[in-house]
């Protein structure tokens with residue numbers, strides 16, 4: 292195959308590919324943000340919740356974590372429809388990924404909070420901080436440092452998992468790549484290109500994570 | 512009106528079925544320095560933790576400066592005070608722990624000022640002035656910007672004491688603050704406590720350092736199986752214990 296013709300084909304396909312990258316970024320971003328917010332709630336419920344709440348949330352995370360993401364995607368598009376909640380493919384896809392993300396973030400948050408020695412809470416109480424203040428000024432900053440590496444991993448996983456939304460017809464990077472391949476028959480180079488683009492996105496996320504990690508690491 | 516700063520009346524505390532405090536009575540006047548001694552499991556830590564509501568207790572009352580701690584009695588019913596009120600009451604006492612429990616993500620000065628800013632609602636500048644004064648008092652003004660992980664155990668404990676005392680508590684509680692320290696670091700911490708005693712700080716000090724108790728305390732409490740077995744002036748008590756239990760305890764301890 293002639294490399295100039297591949298470059299030419301990339302140029303021709305630049306808009307569909309760019310929109311694929313854009314959609315992948317938007318989907319990943321939204322599901323990571325929503326999943327993280329939900330996940331912090333999950334983690335806090337698992338750590339501090341009253342027993343019934345803890346059991347309920349434990350059931351939720353175990354169920355979600357035990358389910359393949361593809362099944363979550365299909366379920367939120369097709370199954371929710373049968374109970375009268377027909378989401379647009381984009382909405383259904385982001386919902387599935389956010390739910391998936393929340394169960395993982397929830398576990399990460401729970402682990403980090405439970406790893407903080409009890410003495411920290413007691414020392415905070417002893418100077419008169421309320422529970423909310425203790426959480427904000429003492430527990431969360433310590434948990435955050437522990438959470439970050441695992442959270443970056445999860446974020447990268449979400450980018451990869453976003454490829455599964457191609458199955459419900461969302462033109463993210465994988466699907467738009469496949470469409471270009473269907474037109475050009477250049478499957479290997481374009482899959483390779485898609486792989487490189489995913490790598491770049493995740494490399495960006497991980498670099499950002501490492502940067503933040505360095506910024507907030509505790510000196511000792 | 513009461514003349515005692517702290518009054519503990521008939522304090523009962525159980526963990527599950529095990530009764531750990533079985534009716535403790537104890538008073539502290541202003542500027543009293545009371546050392547609590549006793550064998551392991553006798554309830555010393557638990558008593559301290561009840562005083563600042565790190566543990567709930569089932570019966571009895573604790574009063575600090577005329578204020579009932581932790582519980583209200585209304586129409587003969589005993590009710591735990593709201594969490595916010597209990598948080599405020601905890602700031603009436605300062606506590607130093609065996610394990611220091613400094614906040615590892617904050618520098619020495621930030622550890623000391625956190626409570627001043629968030630609980631006492633002082634401005635940052637004012638809090639920093641107070642914080643620096645106390646770090647200076649415990650001999651660590653040059654370490655103000657160090658994180659706990661960069662300090663020795665003795666230094667960490669001194670920062671922890673500064674953090675507690677900067678809140679200007681009416682009562683200081685110390686729970687075996689030198690037990691986790693290497694022997695050569697014990698003295699620097701004990702000196703800080705002696706210094707506070709000279710200042711007239713009211714203190715309740717659980718310790719295994721008998722010589723220190725002998726020197727600093729104007730009264731010693733011997734806890735025995737959840738009750739106060741004996742109490743009095745250490746110069747009297749350590750030399751002529753009235754009870755068999757205290758005599759045995761003193762014999763087994765390092766004081767001689």
Ligand SMILES: Nc1ncnc2c1ncn2[C@@H]1O[C@H](COP(=O)(O)OP(=O)(O)OP(=O)(O)O)[C@@H](O)[C@H]1O
Nearest residue numbers: 526527531549550551552553554555556557558734
């Ligand atoms: N959170 C808890 N749950 C159950 N039992 C507890 C708890 N805390 C303390 N106890 C029990 O209460 C008793 C008194 O404990 P406490 O820590 O007050 O003793 P202490 O006099 O401080 O002993 P030490 O000198 O070893 O520190 C012990 O038998 C201990 O096992």
Ligand SMILES: [Mg+2]
Nearest residue numbers: 555556557687
């Ligand atoms: Mg103890």
